[in-house]
Structure formats: C-alpha cells, structure tokens
Amino acid sequence: MIASAIGCTVQGLAGVPVTVEAHIANGLPHFAIVGLTDRAIQEARERVRSAVQNGGFEWPQRRITVNLAPAEVPKEGSGFDLAIAVAVLRAGESGIDSSGTAFVAELALDSSLRPVNGVLPMARCLAALGMRRLVVASQNAAEAALVDGLCVLPATRLQDVVEHLRGLLPIQPARPGAGADAGPAGPDLAEVCGQASAKRALEIAAAGGHNLLLTGPPGSGKTMMARALPSLLPDLEPDAALEVSAIYSLRGLLRERPAMSLRPAFRAPHHSVSRSGLVGGGVGIAQPGEISLAHRGVLFLDELCEFPRSHLEALRQPLEHHAVTIVRSRAAVTFPAEFVLVAAANPCPCGHLGDAKGCNCDLRQLQAYDARVSGPIRDRIDLQVSVPRQRFGDLFGGSEGEASAVVRGRVESARQMRSGRLADPAAGTARTPSALSRSYRTAPAARRLLARSGERLRLSARGFVRVLRVARTIADLAGDDGVGEAAIAEALHYRGEMAA
Template sequence: MAVARTRSVALVGVTGRTVEVEADVGNGLAGIHLIGLPDTALSEARDRVRSAVVNSNYPWPDARIIVSLFPASLPKRGSQFDLAIAMSVMAAAGVVPTARIAETFFLGELGLDGRIRPVRGVLPAILGAAQHGDVTVVVPAANSAEAVLVPDVKVVPMAHLRQLVEWLRRGDEPPELPIEELDEPPEPTTEPVADLADVVGQPVARRALEVCAAGGHNLWMLGPPGCGKTLLAERLPTLLPDLELDHALEVTAIHSVAGILPPSAPLMSRPPFVSPHHTASVASIIGGGSTIVRPGAVSLAHRGVLFMDEAPEFPRHVLDALRQPLESGRVTVSRSIGSVTFPARFMLVLAANPCPCAQAEDPGETCKCSPTIKRRYLGRLSGPLLDRVDMKVTVARSSRRELMADRQFVETSKTVAERVHAARERATKRLAGTPWRTNAEIPSSLLHADYRPSPAAMKPMTSCLDSGTLTARGLDRVVRVSWTLADLADKPTPGEAETTAALSFWLGVRS
C-alpha cells in the first residue's frame, strides 16, 4: 500500500484549473474519505467509483482510503473527477503502475458497471491542461470529437474502465475503439436556409443590417408587427463571416460548459444566434446558479447575435443588466460560492412595437393608446441602454407597390456577406497589431487619438454634441459606425457623408 497521485481539471466558469488527485491506502477502518471541498455530486463519487471498480472485476482495497483534491481551497464540483479518483486509488493499491498515471490527466464520470460516461466542459478542461505543455488526457469516448480540437495534446478516448486499466498495465498505444461503443452523430436535419432575399420592402433596415454585420454594431428596430423585424434579425447571422479558430474555441468552450454543444458539430465555426423569451430571468440572461454557475444568454451569444424580440416586454431590470457586458465584453456573476467571469462580446439586436396594442400608426388602424401609454411602454428601454445601441431604425409596413418595386433591389445573403467580409478585411488590416478585430471593439481612448476623423467630418457630430442631442458615449458609437461605413465604401477614412449617415442611424432613421 502506498500513495499515488494523478491529475484532473476543475472548471471555474470557462477556465480550467489543474487539480492533483492523491490517494492514500493504509491501515485503519475500511472506508473512503474525500477531502478538498467536494460538492454533493463529487462526494457521491465514493460509491460510484467503488461499484465501477468491483464490477470491472478488479479488487477494491479493504482498508482506509483517503483521497485528497489539491488545491484544497478550490471548490470542486461535478462528476468529472470520478476517473481520476479511481485511477489514484487503484494505483495506490498496486492495480495499475503509479508512474503511468502521475503525469496523465483523467476526465470522465463512471457508471456502476464501469462504463466511462461523457461530461460537460471537456474542451475548456483540456485547454486548461494544455497550459502544462505536452500532456496526455484520457477522456470519455463520447467526448473525443470535442477533445481533439485542442492542438498539441494527446487525447486518449476510453469507453470502459477495464479498457483503460489494461492499457495502463501494458503501456502500449491506446486500442482502437469498436464502432458500436462510439456515439454516432445524429442525421442532419434539412431545414430551410434563411436568406436576406426573403425580406422585401425594407431597404433601409437591410442596409442597417449590413452595417451592423460589417462593424459588429448593436441595432434597435421599432415598428408594428408584420413589418419584418424578426425576419431581419434572424438573417443577421447569415451575413457574418465564419469564426476564426481562437474565437471558435471560445464559443465552443462556453457551449460545452453549458452542456448544449451539438454532438454533430463539436467545433462551432458559425456565430451563434440566441433569442431568449421575454419571460427570461436575470440569471438566465446574465448567468448564475446556486451550486454551479452556468453561462447565460449573453455568454451563449458570445461572438454572435443576441436578439431580444418584443424588448419592452422584458422586465426593466433584466434589460438594464445588459449594460455592463455591452461595455466590457464580459460578465461577472457573483454568488456565495464565489465569482465567475464569462466572456460576453455579442451584437445586441432589439425589436419593439410602438405601443402595447401593437397597431400601426397608419390611417384606418384601431390604435387607441394615448401618448402617455406609449411613453410608458417604450420607457422600459432605458436611456442608458439605448445610448449603447449604435443604430436605431424605425420600420413601417410596406404597401403593395413598395413590395413590388423593391423586389428588383433585393440581394441574397451571400452577396451582402461578400461585402461584409471585404469591409472586415479592411478593418482587420487597419487594426493589425492590436487585440481588436472590428470597429465596435476599438476603445474610446484610441478612437479619438489614432482613429479620429478629420475636423470637417466631425462637424455634424460636434454640432449635436453642443446642442445636447448627442452624448459622449453616443459620439464614440457614431465614430465607430462611420469607420464601418467607410470600410464598406472602400475609403481610407470616413468623410462627412459617412459621419452624417452614422449620426442619422444613431439618432434614428425611418425606413
């Protein structure tokens, strides 16, 4: 009997922290004791590990077993430590070689029959383990497609505890997994592909969507039902380029922690689109949880689009909770168990009806809402929140003639996406050597230093700033949009035409 040591990974938000798992098998009253701030799910690992080892036809030590999880001050949650606990106990009992598990990372939950079950957050866990250099990580076979996304890490997928033990005993290469033991991805479903060509009669709103996609800007659309607000918002992701590898890993890690990573697509290469219901709570939007803090909608929409339809129907405190992540690009959730920070850099799209009855202000409509009721309804969107929205568009219902005339000017998502990609390439070239990729990410300090337009181009904004119709934050938003308009027009710097158009978008234009 001796002390054996191996390694696993604990998740703090979407960050992996290395945990050393030590097992001491010695004299004393038979039993297994876990120390190191384990939660309820981890405390129950004692019974799962013992049953898995016994049912795999390996001896269980009839002795006093102490399992220590270091660092002891770091709370440990979840069942991903099962495999590491089993390996440390079996190595201390002499079942597997101690040297074989000392530098290896183990992730996985054990079934009572010895099967190694998949767990959440494998990708961020392996990213945390990869910080130690050239490492070997044993993962459940069902998580292997997600695990191999991390470069320079040797991933060993295993489906059963006996298979793992025999591999450790022999010391050879891991065996090939039988096909039936792997979880086969589901057949892809054929769904209609959204296209911007589906939207007819809203040329200004389509142009606003293109500008938002090119610069990563936020958008607010106001108009009666049936005018195409939701249709426009759902087609915004089709204009965005594929995620770069580092951004794709960030997005995939967040969805892996949340447990909603599609099994057929282990790497999320497309920007996500998240549209929560208006009854969503602050915890579901921002993130939270009583024992395990999970990412909210703002983090699930990281590097993508967060669409809030019927925005005034959301509680005001939920909407105001968006202000901090919109500015910083991350959100910190504080609970009694500690604070967790999630990335949350997203494009916010708000859609709202002009009044509670949702009737258009056209002749013949039956809207009877008083101006006070309308102000109270739209007042749920606070001024500080709208001050962080770069572009505001009022859309109206189109007549039959307008719909017929606009059909010849409608463009597909592919055509617009090419212009968006070209504009983003110009912005990337201009921002080379900085950590920013889009105009919306440029900080205010550099916006008025290295990227300030000419005095002639700034004149429309300074006039509004003097009259009080434009805030200092709004000035930053307008300058960023003007740079995006210049990129779309293939101009080296924004001129007065771009700044005037950007200012009109910020003040609100009517489609």
C-alpha cells in the same frame, strides 16, 4: 501505498488541473474525500466504489483517503469519478501506469463511463500543461479531440481504461472532430423582400459590431431580419471558434451540435429566461448564460420591453466590457460575452404605429413606452431602424435583393479597414468626441454638421461618440479614408436617441 491520477476542473472558461491523491492505510474500512469538494464529489464515494466492484476489481477493505489538490480551488461535479477510481486502484495495485495521462469522466454504478460538461476547456488546459493523453467518455471524445497535441482516448467502461493502463489492450485514440459545418442556418438576405433600411442597418451592425434596435408592427419580419444577421458576419478564426465551442462545452451543448463551428452563433432567449440563464450564474459553480453562448455572434432579444428591467440592467456591463463577471461566495468567474445585440420591439403599445390599421396611442403613451423599451440599455444601442409591415405587392413583386454573401464581402473589407486603423496606437485610446473625430479623419463639413446636430437634436456626449463610431463604420463600408458629411448624416438618422 500512495498513488495519484490527474483530473481537471474549470473556473470560468479556464481549466484547472487537479491532482487526485489516494492513500490506502491500515485500519477499518473507510473512504474519505477531502479538498474543497461539493456534494456531487462526496457522492462520488458511492459511485466510485460500486463502479470499481462492478468492474470486477477488488475494493480495498482498508482506510482510504483521497485528496484533491490544490486544496484551495473549489471543485464541483462528477468529472473526478474516473480519476479517483484510477488513483485508488493504482494505490492498491502496481502495474497501472497513468503517467502523462489525465482522466475526466463520471462513473456509472455498472462501471461504464458517462460524459461530463466542460471537457473542451479542460482538454485545452491539459494540453497547454504538457499532458499527452486524456481519457474521456466516448460521448466527449469529439470535442476533446479538437485540441491540438493531445491524444484523446475514448472509453466506455472502467475495465477498458485499466486494461489500457496496464498495457494489455490499448484504446484507439479519437480522431479530431469533423471540420467546419455547412452554411449558416439563418435566412439569406436575398430571401427578405423590401426592408431596405433594415438591411442597411444590419450591414452596418455587422461591419462595426454595433448594437441594433428594430422596431416594427407584429409580423413585419423583425425576427427574420435578426436571423439573417449571422449570415453577414465573417467566419470565425479557428482560435475564436474553439473559444466559442469551449463555452458550449461548459453548458454541455456540444454533444448535439457540430463540435467546432466556424459560423457565428445566434441566440434568441425568450423573455421568460431567468436572469442567470441570460447572463450566467446558477447554483454551484457559475455557468455561462445566453450572452456568453452568443459570444462572437448575435444575441437577439425579441419583444425587448417584455424582458424584466433587471435583466436589461444586467446586460449593461457585458455590453460595455464584452465580458461578464459572476461573483460567488467561493470564487468570481469571468466569461467572455462579445456579441452584437439585436433587440426588437413593437413601435408602440398597440403595435400599429405607422401601420395601415392606425395607432390609437397618444404621444405621452408613446414616450413612456419608448422609455420602457430601451431605457436601461438606450445608451448601448447605436442603431435604431424601423421594419415596416410589407404590403402584399412588395412580397411578391419586389425585386430580389442582394445575397448575404455579397454583403458579407463588404463587411469583411470594412472590418479589415477597421483593424488596420486600430493597429494605430493613437486610435485605440481616443474616447472624447473631438479626439475620436480627429482619429476618424472627419471632414470639416461633417464636423460642422455634427456641431449643428448637437444644438438641434440635443445629442449627449455619449450620443456624439456613438454617431461618430457608426459614421466611421459607414465610411469603412464605402472604403473611404475619411468620414464625410453623408456618413455623419446617415449615422444621425439611425441614432437611437430621439430629440426630446
């Protein structure tokens, strides 16, 4: 008497199908679960037995061994409960047909089904492997139904699942989740008065995916500017949106948010966030952190210098590779983390540099502060711009600025230009300043300006590359084929590196 059912677990953002085998042998009553399990799965023995009995089924009073295969994959959490129950019931009773069906849900003691995290990436994996049906708790149905080619069966009780498998009372498949949600949650750029420089920098950041540092006195509107950035980013491709939703699914955040949003995410973790909360990690199987929740969107770090230095150091790898790898004793997992970083900081320790109130800090303090603000990630910040406090006159009398939608139009065409260029194989491999400069079609006058800036502004090699990349984005926004002197000069002005 041996039977099986298909469950699923996740490693990073990838689903891993798990075959749950149940063997009922003669012997004194015994129930063992083997196969690289964690505590939650060992506790499943008690949950599953109670749920089966409270569902009105007989628990086999014999020697039951459940094996989760493949044995080398570490497994965690309560999502195997339903698959274990189905496998055990099938081993004890014929007439339950679970072929082509996978099961992912936690069981309550009263036999009802509970939602679990990570159902969306599991559903993607199961569909890719040719599973036709997936039974989940009804709260997980909307996210699972986002996956094409998979019939999602939402259930509330174990009895319903068994009745369905016996062919007695079929469960109605869940309909695919509602389409894309309404407009962006952040403010529209037109609502922001003044701040011409910062708006321009946001536009460049959106077009080229450049990281941005906003400096300005408290209350000058740095947060509002950052919140407006997502409204300048184009909609996500459906594939990308699904990938982002999968990350939210892992954290169990899809139940309170539209299952599938085409709008780029905006995440603003507070500086008291833990390191694993920021970059990912946590106890047991690693969870994605804020930087992955900001994948293909915006990560906003307000009060940058209040973040512990170690947190900022941990951002360096993801900022370079657009992904983060978390190493665990049992496995290393990788989560995508391709985001635009917007950092905000006061201009000086007292916060009033350049303000009407006047600043009391001397230059040495300013330099020390400046080093603290962006030290660890200085060479990852492409754009630095000031957000001055607005005068009352500007707040009321200021002319209406451009709406986000207008700017987004320019951003979209600039991105098209860039992806057209990246299709050229030579462009993708250019790394050195001179190779980049050639592939960017930098005009001779612009190259001369860049050379002069090397002496005067003491630009590092990295600095050169950043200036060139920003200048290329500026030219893309203008629809220019080549990079002109003005684009280089403007990029130089925004460089995040000060002359010593």
